[in-house]
Amino acid sequence: MENSERIVCNCMGITEQEIIDAIKNHGCDTVEKVSDKTEAGTGCGGCVDEIEEIIKRELSK
Numbered sequence: 875m876e877n878s879e880r881i882v883c884n885c886m887g888i889t890e891q892e893i894i895d896a897i898k899n900h901g902c903d904t905v906e907k908v909s910d911k912t913e914a915g916t917g918c919g920g921c922v923d924e925i926e927e928i929i930k931r932e933l934s935k
């Protein structure tokens with residue numbers, strides 16, 4: 875598994891790894907579900923496209 879501590883959501887301080895965990899281990903397959911689980915994307919919304927990309931990438935593995 876990847877271990878990326880890079881911050882994806884600056885507003886909420888959410889790392890790529892936390893988002894991957896939500897996708898892989900909590901069944902979050904949409905941005906909305908990832909946001910509910912991690913709070914990523916609930917601030918300015920500027921990271922939403924990147925969350926979408928991470929979801930697509932992880933689900934295609």
Ligand code: FES
Binds near residue numbers: 886919
């Ligand atoms: S950077 Fe994620 S909501 Fe602003």
